[in-house]
Amino acid sequence: MKKIHFVNQLKCYLFTAGLGIAAALVIRCFLRLLNFSTEIVWTTLPDHVGFSFFPVIVCTAAGGVLALLRKIGGDYPEDLRTVMAKVKREKRYDYRPLTVILFAAFLPLVFGAAVGPEAGLTGIIAALCSWVGENVKYAKTHATAYSEIGEAVTLGELFHAPLFGVFAVSENEIGEPSSLSSKGTKLLLYAVAVASGALTMATLNHFFGRISSGFPSFTAFPLKLGDYAAFPLYIAVGFGLSLFFVAVEKLMKRAMAYIPRGIREVFAGVVIGITAMTLPMILFSGEEEMMIIAESFQKYSPFFLLGIGLLKVVFTAFCLHCGWKGGHFFPLIFASVCIGYGTAALIFFDSGEHVVFAAAVVTAACFGAQLKKPLAVAMLTLICFPATFLLWTFFAALICEKLIKWLSPIVECEGAATEGSTFSIDGEKEER
Secondary structure, three states, X not given: OHHHHHHHHHHHHHHHHHHHHHHHHXXXXXXXXXXXXXXXXXXXXXXXXXXXXXXXXXXHHHHHHHHHHHHHHOOOOOOHHHHHHHHHHHOOOOOOOHHHHHHHHHHHHHOOOOOEOHHHHHHXXXXXXXXXXXXXXXXXXXXXXXXXXHHHHHHHHHOOOHHHHHHHHHOOOOOOOEOOEOHHHHHHHHHHHHHHHHHHHHHHHHHHOOOOOOOOOOOOOOOOHHHHHHHHHHHHHHHHXXXXXXXXXXXXXXXXXXXXXXXXXXXXXXXXXXXXXXXXXXXXOOHHHHHHHHHHHHHOOHHHHHHHHHHHHHHHHHHHOOOOOOEOHHHHHHHHHHHHHHHHHHHXXXXXXXXXXXXXXXXXXXXXXXXXXXXXXXXHHOOOOOHHHHHHHHHHHHHHHHHHHHHHHHHOHHHHHHOOOOOXXXXXXXXX
């Protein structure tokens, strides 16, 4: 009996490792094609065309395609929380519109929308996991759990932070207890899948090169008395940024309701094209642009950095509610870094050694209110901030988690999430 149990457990872990490998391969192929297509649209074609209004034309055309996709196939991609809520409730995620999900997730990223790839890729992985669960005999009884495991791998690989993938899913248990036994067993399965995915991605990066440079790695500086004194201010700024994002999303949803679907996507394409010609820094997910800020922030005034951060939030909400859908994590990290840099530059005369700590705490505070998972947020900050800040980012996220729970009845943040915000990965209320 014990031998049979051991064999079954071994099969479960091997299957989970295979799922992590498959998810990593899908993610890499998607991102590789994304980089190739973006290079063609924004570098190769403009060099050959030589027409200054080219961004407006191609982005408007992309908006038309998105409108057509939405009319034919539905409102995709769905955000992360909605995907996992459906998996929990329905025990599956519909894989029939997978082609629509792929294109609807792909086009906004290629044509400059201020959104990240995490929402679309999560839907793709969840759909593939559901297909596996319904077509592979062994996986049928564990389909829901494997979808959650796929989510952990997706988040871990996209953010180059495997521990974030594990804790984002497991810190507050997602899904009901399954036949995979205890939470400890599920946590181990998450770890196996994420580790196999990370190893696969590292191997491919070694032999075939990295897909992108990713987020910049900020240099650690010894903390000084001024940093400790400014810690509460940074928390307040990050918490305020999170509330600002929710408020802007609510306002943007109401404003866009006056524009019919179909016209909305085309209108957004025109705006994105004009923005590409006038203020390209607020386009895309923010990884590349954050490197520019990190390398040359002293060239910009504090008010410019603060303004860029706030504009990024507004532009992200605009894209999300105009049908150019995607994730909000990547752009919100960029906005947090800009606002953290701007805040430190305002309060310190020589801000060079203070901006990184400010950006780290603002980011942690913002996502602490967003995710309500302080340990996961602390792991998330490791994607670009020094490990020596880990304790400070954890406390910043923890404080904001407690604050948002205390203030939710007053500021109606939970209601905001229900009305269209991607305010949390998991929760009791569903979106849209």
